[in-house]
Amino acid sequence: MVATIMMPQTHVAAIAVEKAYRKGEHKVPVLLGVDIEVRRGEFVSIVGQSGSGKSTLLHLLGLLDCPDVGEVKLYGQRIDDLPQRSRDELRNRVFGFIFQFYHLLPELSVIENVLAPLMIRHSAWSYWKSRKAFQEQARELLDRVGLGHRLTHKPSELSGGEMQRAAIARALMANPEVLLADEPTGNLDAETGAEIMELLRSLNSRNDLTIIMVTHDESIAQQAHRVVRLAEGRLEAWGEAA
């Protein structure tokens, strides 16, 4: 995964991806051949109605699920057919997830949640050896998302916006290349949502982070470089913003 200097390079791509869910006897087709190419450092938002398959697509891109047909590529290399171990590894190192319902681990404090990707990456011993550095890093990240004063709180003691910031910090902790955000503002009021969007935009521009964001809110979607629309199992270009 060597970054080349050619700027408009394809970072993540889905090619003719199909996905259907089984419901008893019936097959519920969700994606009917989706093509998407995201360049490195690009901020793309996917809009679509609820139930149109946005989350499904995001999960496929992030290797949480496998497509029935089609391929998922990272830097032009197919990754959806890799063995389980490599897929876990990619999820840990390359992709960062942010969810609508934050999905923090309730038993862990904020800083432990943020450290979780590193705990998963390293063995107990090597984590223990460099835990000081990791904790320092986590504290810096939480400072950056404005949670420096909430390190040892449990997620249940935080507001929605704070939880989402913690979740973003967790995603960033792994130092990912691609941030996959599934309705990150969906559960927040407009003002807090705007703050989160501000954060994502600054991450995109300052850290050269590729962001693929799913939302059903068009005004939010407009803040990305590019907006695509998912409807009836297919993607259509919807307009270039900014």
Add this chain to the structure above:
Amino acid sequence: MYKLLLCTRYLRTRYIALASIISVMLGVATMIVVNSVMAGFSSEMRERIHGILADMVLEAGSMNGNEDPEWQMRKIQEVAGPYIEAMSPTVEVYGLLTLRYGGQYMPRPVTLVGIDPVTKAKVGTLVEHLENYKPALDENGRVARPAEFSRDEPPGWNLPRTYMEYRRLRAQEQKAMPDDDEDDAGRNDEKAPADPSDLLKQLNDLAEENHDEVLGALMKARLYVGSQIISFPFPGKNGEKPRTVWMCQPGDDVMISTVSAGKSPEARNFHATIVDVFKSGMSEYDSNLVFMNLEELQRIRGMIDPPDDPEHGVRSVTSIQIKLKNFADAKLVADRLQAAFPPGFYQIRTWEQKQGPLLAAVDVESTILNVLLFMIIAVAGFGILAIFFMIVVEKTRDIGILKSLGASSRGVMSIFVSYGLSLGMVGSGVGVVVGLLFVRYINEIERGLTVITGRKVFDETIYYFPSIPTRVDAFTVTWVAAGAVAIAIMASILPARRAARLHPVQALRHE
């Protein structure tokens, strides 16, 4: 790393897990306590049986016995000399002991064992079980009267001083009221010496020949009687303490009936003086064994040839008890003796063979108990299984989150397996500690329970152990603890696999 962190967090925040820790703990503790007590009882019992029976016995094929114990013992020495520590000739025969109690004659079936106490004490335990060698205790367990004999005195057939005086007093009483109780003790007039310090020796010696002429003289036949033959437990009425009622005591005479040796056995009745009480704690023996002086029994049963020459006649015995230097050699010695003595007339058996059924029964009992108790731990295992399935369902979304962060299926699985492992380890660790403490203080606990419930929990008049015998076997404890941990792990593997197999997307969508 996250596995350990989450595992401990789940442990700390799920109090339900405590329930399974406690059930594992209780199971382990119970198993350790029961096993220790069972092992204590059984090893104590084996020790006593072994002591009483001697290592092995060369038995005669019939109750008439085989001639010439000296020759038999010489032959044993010849064949297996280096392995033999001691030997003792004995005569074993069935008999009926009749005692007088409350104006009634009470016959008791007994096994009459003619022994030579000095050699008998060398092949097994004897002095240890004789009451004259123990101090008499009052009901509070304090020494009321010192032991009649000290341990270094070899056992013999003399009546100790205290009982001798008792016997003389009784004889005098009966002499004064001759028609009240026509007992055999001291029918004759006062030829007894005046000085009481010499009295003991003289009476004991005189008895041999001039029994009928001396007041309080002993019978020629002397007995160590099993304690339960001449006593019975009396349940305390109206809040009284239960106690043991003695129908006879050393110094009293009883009547023995047995059969003579020979082609056509005849009944033989004789009087004998109890000189000591035999109490081993094994009710099988205490209610059955009567030891008697060997020479007299041989004389009465006509086991001397010719019968009118006890000095030089050839005597017969029914068995030679043998003590080995090392019981491990028993098999070898048995084989050699088997070859040396003609099989029709002689039989060689180790103590374990003689008590085979009883020992086997104890083994079966402890096996069954262990199986049952292990089920307690298995129940704890199912508890863990149920609780873990619950936790997996509850944590489904968190499992999805972990997978989205890159956790592998094996990693997720190991969270729950190590959760089960720590439950099992903590549970069995605490269980081992609790169990061992319980065993260590079992007699104190028993006393406490007795005080609380007002009933004797461990009644030594039933078990004949002064305290609850225990024996902690490190091997058993290790196995029980390891078994409990293994069960906890096995119970957690199923839910853990389920957790590992969860599809990340499905798990994330889980509400």
